[in-house]
Amino acid sequence: MKRSNLFYLLPLAVWIVMVSSASTMSYEQQDMRPLLSRLPLSVIETPLSGISFTYAYSEISVEELGLAGFVEFFVRKGAHVVTYFGMAVCAVIALRPLRMQWGTKLIWTFLFIVIFASLDEVRHFYHPERTGLWQDVVLDSFGAMLGLLVMDLISKVRGKRTADAGTGQLR
Template sequence: MPLVLWLLLIFDFSSQTYSQQSIIPFMREHIPEHRLQQIVPDVTIQYNHSVIHAKADPYRFVEFLFRKSAHLFMYFMLGLLAHLLLVPWIRSLALRVTGALVVVALFASLDEWNQSFTGGRTPTPLDVMVDISGAVIGQIVLFVIIMIYRRMKRPGRRAIYS
């Protein structure tokens, strides 16, 4: 059930227009542009067919970072939920990781396709790669947690701080 709810949440977000999701109006209202220009680094990002100059357009730069971070987080969680769903059926950790990443890649692709029908949104394969990256990070975190748990659970293990 948590996986289905998370998928529905992602689908809901991808069905919103750009203007419904934009944080630029909120930032313009609460953060003066000159103040934001002092904070952002002097970098230029080329993503898809856009070029974003942080100092020249700090609102757009911050929003870009926010949106890509949201992609990473949403698919980090989707990857974890997909992995946990596979636990009862797949014993091999490697196969569960692979299965979770396949689920994420398929849904990320469908998500981008859905955005092609949404106003002001630009579907791009690069976003699918960002989404998969979020899931890979999630799988790495989960792997580290599992390894730590297994190490702590080992019989005859001496306490570190005794």
Template sequence: MSTKGSAFVMKKWIWIWLPVIVIAGLIFYSSSQPYEKQNVQPEIEKYVNLNKVEKSFEDVKTNYAGSEISMERLGPASFIEFYLRKTAHFTVFFVLSFFLVRAFKWTGLSAFRSFTRALLLASIYAALDETHQMFTSNRSPHFEDVILDIIGAIAGAAVGSIIFQKRQTSHKEL
């Protein structure tokens, strides 16, 4: 392979893996922040009609990591923040796993192998992320968060596998 060809492959490799590296870095950075730096309750209180939220969700009660999650126990701003945080867990690991599948497919792996490797790496990273939070002040690691992360990773890997398999099939037909 020529120097020009290897430079192209290196650039392509960087662009393929860059989203994975950026997302993993953002997850690490977020886990390094104490809760106080991530508290969005003041913004929620400023921009959301909390009376309406309170009336709409007053009967919603769930148990998460041994604690009751309810409007009565948390208040509306904390209640919203809880669900925003859990949605973020799912979403970032969805995106991480999606881009892992993309990167593995680019290396030539099958859809199944790309899926399983993406899921394995994302799951390990989810567990390491919660472990990392043990060493961050005012953060509490939860096994339930790892499960939520893995569910997001499964969904992201599945969507990525379907999209990149279809894309590969359509390129073969051309």
């Protein structure tokens, strides 16, 4: 691989280091409840207080977690989706220099993300203050799928523009 092509790998490498670093932190190091409890969340307490569901065998509700804990749950799970969305985008960029069909790149990227997310959750089993959850792998995979969908849409729009520009070929 050419030296210039290695720059395509840099965003993915940085992303992997960030995710791996965050994964080694305990819940206490990442606890957002003290910060959230300083915000004026009381305005959303009434509409949220009627919501209750089970996630990974635990009840998720304002009554069970408190308002700050309930909001934190959605922030944390949203972070899973956003993080793996970004990782999928970085992985597609990393594969850009390779001569491979677009659909094949998307499939390999998705497989990479699912394997990475699964291994990350397995690592949590060995961390004394973390819990590995298959449900989080599903969220991570959903984030990756959204990232790949956006990359595919961008590719199609760019290809259409190229064809519309008179070249007659899609990129």
